[in-house]
Amino acid sequence: MTTTIEQTTEIRKQQVDKGAHGLYLARKAISRGLIYLLLLLGSALYLFPFLWMIQTSLKDLSQVYIWPPVWFPKPLQWINYPEAWEILPWATFYLNTVKLAAIRIVGTVFSCTIAAYGFARLRFPGRDFLFLVLLSTMMLPGQVTMIPLYIWFTKLGWVNTLKPLTIPSFLGSAFFIFLLRQFFMTIPHELDDAAKIDGCGFIRIFASVILPLAVPAIGVVTIFTFTGSWNDFMGPLIYLSGIENYTIAIGLQWFNQSIGAHMPRLMAMGVVALLPQILLFFFTQKRMIQGVTLTGMKQ
Amino acid sequence: MAAKSQLAPSRSRRYLSQKTGEAIWGYVTIAPWLIGVLLLTIFPMAYSIYLSFFDADFLGTMEFIGLDNYKRLLFEDTTWPIALRNTAFYAFVSVPIGLVLSLLVAVLLNQKVRGLALFRTIFYLPSVVQGVAVAVLWRWLFHPWYGPINGLIQFLGLGAGPDWFGSQDWAMPAIIIMSQWGIGGSMIIFLAGLQDVPQSLYDASSIDGAGTMGRFWHITIPMMTPTLFFSLIMGIIGSWQMFTQSYVMTGGGPNNATLTAVLLLYQRAFQGFHFGLASAMAWILFIIILIFTLLILKSSAAWVYYEGDIRK
Numbered sequence: 001m002t003t004t005i006e007q008t009t010e011i012r013k014q015q016v017d018k019g020a021h022g023l024y025l026a027r028k029a030i031s032r033g034l035i036y037l038l039l040l041l042g043s044a045l046y047l048f049p050f051l052w053m054i055q056t057s058l059k060d061l062s063q064v065y066i067w068p069p070v071w072f073p074k075p076l077q078w079i080n081y082p083e084a085w086e087i088l089p090w091a092t093f094y095l096n097t098v099k100l101a102a103i104r105i106v107g108t109v110f111s112c113t114i115a116a117y118g119f120a121r122l123r124f125p126g127r128d129f130l131f132l133v134l135l136s137t138m139m140l141p142g143q144v145t146m147i148p149l150y151i152w153f154t155k156l157g158w159v160n161t162l163k164p165l166t167i168p169s170f171l172g173s174a175f176f177i178f179l180l181r182q183f184f185m186t187i188p189h190e191l192d193d194a195a196k197i198d199g200c201g202f203i204r205i206f207a208s209v210i211l212p213l214a215v216p217a218i219g220v221v222t223i224f225t226f227t228g229s230w231n232d233f234m235g236p237l238i239y240l241s242g243i244e245n246y247t248i249a250i251g252l253q254w255f256n257q258s259i260g261a262h263m264p265r266l267m268a269m270g271v272v273a274l275l276p277q278i279l280l281f282f283f284t285q286k287r288m289i290q291g292v293t294l295t296g297m298k299q
Numbered sequence: 300m301a302a303k304s305q306l307a308p309s310r311s312r313r314y315l316s317q318k319t320g321e322a323i324w325g326y327v328t329i330a331p332w333l334i335g336v337l338l339l340t341i342f343p344m345a346y347s348i349y350l351s352f353f354d355a356d357f358l359g360t361m362e363f364i365g366l367d368n369y370k371r372l373l374f375e376d377t378t379w380p381i382a383l384r385n386t387a388f389y390a391f392v393s394v395p396i397g398l399v400l401s402l403l404v405a406v407l408l409n410q411k412v413r414g415l416a417l418f419r420t421i422f423y424l425p426s427v428v429q430g431v432a433v434a435v436l437w438r439w440l441f442h443p444w445y446g447p448i449n450g451l452i453q454f455l456g457l458g459a460g461p462d463w464f465g466s467q468d469w470a471m472p473a474i475i476i477m478s479q480w481g482i483g484g485s486m487i488i489f490l491a492g493l494q495d496v497p498q499s500l501y502d503a504s505s506i507d508g509a510g511t512m513g514r515f516w517h518i519t520i521p522m523m524t525p526t527l528f529f530s531l532i533m534g535i536i537g538s539w540q541m542f543t544q545s546y547v548m549t550g551g552g553p554n555n556a557t558l559t560a561v562l563l564l565y566q567r568a569f570q571g572f573h574f575g576l577a578s579a580m581a582w583i584l585f586i587i588i589l590i591f592t593l594l595i596l597k598s599s600a601a602w603v604y605y606e607g608d609i610r611k
Contacts, residue, residue: 031511035410042404043421049480050424052447053436065445111331118328122321130329137340141540141588143564143581145343147350147574152343171335202324231430233543238569249431253547256435263439270432281427285420288427292484293491 057081057267064263077264081272084255084265090272092244093251100162100236100247101229107169108176108225109218115172116180117206121192131181138174150238164239165232169225176221182294183217184210220291223284230277248273351579357572368579379580381555382563383587385471389541389559393475394534398527401482405489406519419490426483434547437477438464464549467556474544474557485530492526493519521604528603532595539588560584 056064060077063070084090118124119131153164187210195205211218236247246254252273259265281288326333351369354362372379404422408415425433440446441463449460461469500518509517542561545551551558551566560580568577 032410035407035412039407039412039418042407043418046421046425046480048447049436049440052440056439067445067450069445069447069450111335114328115332118325122325122328123318124322124325127325130333133336134332137336139536139589139592140340140344141536141561141581141585143540143561144347144585145340147568147578147581148343148346149339150568151346151574168335168339170331171339172332174332177332202321227427231428233431233546234565237546238565252431252435256431256547266435267439270435273430273432274428277428278424281424285423289419289423289487292487 053267053270056263057265057271059264061262061264080264080268084268085272087259087265088251088255089243090248090251090269093246093248096162096245097230097247097249100165100232101226103162103166104169104229105222105225107166107171108173109221111170111172112176112180112221113211113214113218114206115177116184117210119177120181120184121205121210122202134174134177138178146238153239159239160241160245161239162245165235176224179291179294180214180217180221183214187213216287216290217294219284219287220294223280223288224291226280227277347578347581350575351582353575355573355575355578357574361575364575368576369583371576372579372583378555378558378563379560382558382560383583385556385558386539386541386560388471389475389478390535390538393478394531394538396475397479397482397534398485398530400479401486401530402489402523402527404482404486405493406515408486408490409493419487422486423483426481426486429481430543431547433477433480434544437473437480438548441473441477465553467554470549470553470556474541474548477544478538485534488526488530489523492523496522524603525605528595528599532592535591535595536588539584539591 055071055073057080058076058078059070059073059080063073119127119134149164150159153159156163158164158167191209191213192205195209200208231249232247233249233253236250237253240246240250252269255269256266352363352365354360354364354367408418408422412418440448443449443460443462443465446463448463452458452460463469463473496519500522501514504514504518540561541559542565545557545559545562546565549557551562561584564577564580564584567573567580
């Protein structure tokens, strides 16, 4: 496709005199160079915070509060990691965070996949109206429902358990239903019709036609639920009061408030907190990009 | 659908029962969501309005005070307007800058560059890792004496950098700068949008003698407006709810300079246990977000270009 534009321009340029052509090539080279320069500069800026974090986590405390900074700490103070790990029950925090994410993934995938199937594929009275309701709840800031829910969950005795953070995920999430519905709409109806002619009911169609094709989209929902849960701060902050239930985010904030001055240890635990997300990102980048694109492109 | 109804008369009984069956399954599939929307959204919304007319606290004492909470917030409270002003500043500065930056990166990446996947990864990664760890990290990056940001400012010969989070004027700009680290999501959306712009449009304009800038303003930008519109709405809604950064980095300080609407709401609700007042705050916030969303929506007719019909 590039060639068409370049060929036409090229032909036009060749028709003009040689000098103009040289000028054109020079200008093109300069603009290419500028593009790479900007990209490299931007990349350096966007990568730097990670490098600074890792580098600080490997310094001795005496190398932190000095200027100019020690760029390459020697020897690398790996000891910061075990030392920081000992101060708080990080293993418990980790386990809680993983548990929370796992339950939320199961709940979200289950409730959202079937609802999206209903909205995308089945006809029932009031469907379009209900879908409109779903879209408008996406606009609703969570703060409006936060206080009543807190009062009710307290009455149910759910505070300081994972229940207020997990059970709602089994009752659907507007955003993910929307995302999955958008995806289901792209699956050709002929497949459903063929299955119907073969005598499949709606459950069979869902299980054997739609679900296998929806694996990529369900993957996207899984990944987004994971990162959303891992990053979630306000939910655990409101509902979890006992240390035994803390998540990584809450633990890190606590750590920040108590030993904030020991930058190497704080950064070490920051790295530990980010690591699962970064690893997941590298393994699933393609899916994540696909998911972002899917939600962003359609009106 | 039309084809179906034409078939209907010949085998109407089977068709009808199939239709009923389909409807029943329809309701079954959306049942969890429907229950959720009632229990977790609609009832709480109703109860939240109700609460906002009361002086309600954690111990369960409730006294009906009519519109007093709203009156207090709109006319008497001195902190709430500050929180709203800060949040508005954050939203209306960080979102447009973010959109321009992510569009710029997307346009650069769309120039058939080598190493596209690597560049894309680098710009996208930070947006995945939001939260406490990132807030803690940026507080350290902004350290007035030993942080690399002020180091860079000094290195560029711009004098000593500001005392970011210690300064009333610079704390919010610091959070806005930090928020630009997370533009990866919209950058990806824009990149996909750019790749969807038909090459034929560029070819045609090129034959008509349009230059690079002309093509950018008259083809790329108009074709990208639906995507920009979507990102703008989501960005405004999200940024009006900013909380974690202020809570972790500054606690709302110094001197309330980074106090956001949701942070104040959180403090009133879960530290002061003024549930009635905090509910009124939530509704005011909701109405503000709604007004801005509707304004953007209304304005879209003037600047958003839809190619052909809207897809169903």
